[in-house]
Amino acid sequence: MKLYEIAHSRAGDKGNISTLSLIPFDESDYPRLCDFVTSERVKLHLKEIVSGEIERFCLPNISSLLFVCQNALLSGVTTSLAIDTHGKALSYALLEMEI
Numbered sequence: 146m147k148l149y150e151i152a153h154s155r156a157g158d159k160g161n162i163s164t165l166s167l168i169p170f171d172e173s174d175y176p177r178l179c180d181f182v183t184s185e186r187v188k189l190h191l192k193e194i195v196s197g198e199i200e201r202f203c204l205p206n207i208s209s210l211l212f213v214c215q216n217a218l219l220s221g222v223t224t225s226l227a228i229d230t231h232g233k234a235l236s237y238a239l240l241e242m243e244i
Contacts, residue, residue, distance in 0.1 A: 147243055152178060154236035163195070163217035165239050168209040175208040181244040187212055190242045194235065212239070 148154075148167065151174045157164040167182060169175050184201040191199070197215025204211060217235065 147241060148178075148182070149240035152240070154239050156234075156236040158218060161197075161216055161218050163214045163235050165212040165214065165236055166209055167212070167239065168207075172208040175205070177244070178210055179203060182210060182242070184212070187239065187242070191217075191235070191238060194238060 152169045188199045195214045195217040202211040
């Protein structure tokens with residue numbers, strides 16, 4: 146199954162760092178996300194986009210995960226020549242991941 150079937154995502158940015166939240170539609174799917182959506186798997190899935198480390202933070206009080214992606218925006222919003230300088234499409238790329 147693809148992540149978009151059970152969750153939604155939002156993206157944020159600061160400099161050359163993108164943050165991706167992953168929030169299940171149903172809170173009962175949160176443990177499944179914790180089990181299957183690891184930093185390593187996200188790094189492998191986004192390997193063509195994110196060149197730096199990816200760190201995962203579990204937020205059980207709000208049943209969501211947060212991924213901090215280093216070197217994700219081709220040097221940063223103000224200097225990048227990328228079409229999506231803010232990395233908003235990264236949230237959609239994450240949701241394409243198979244679990």
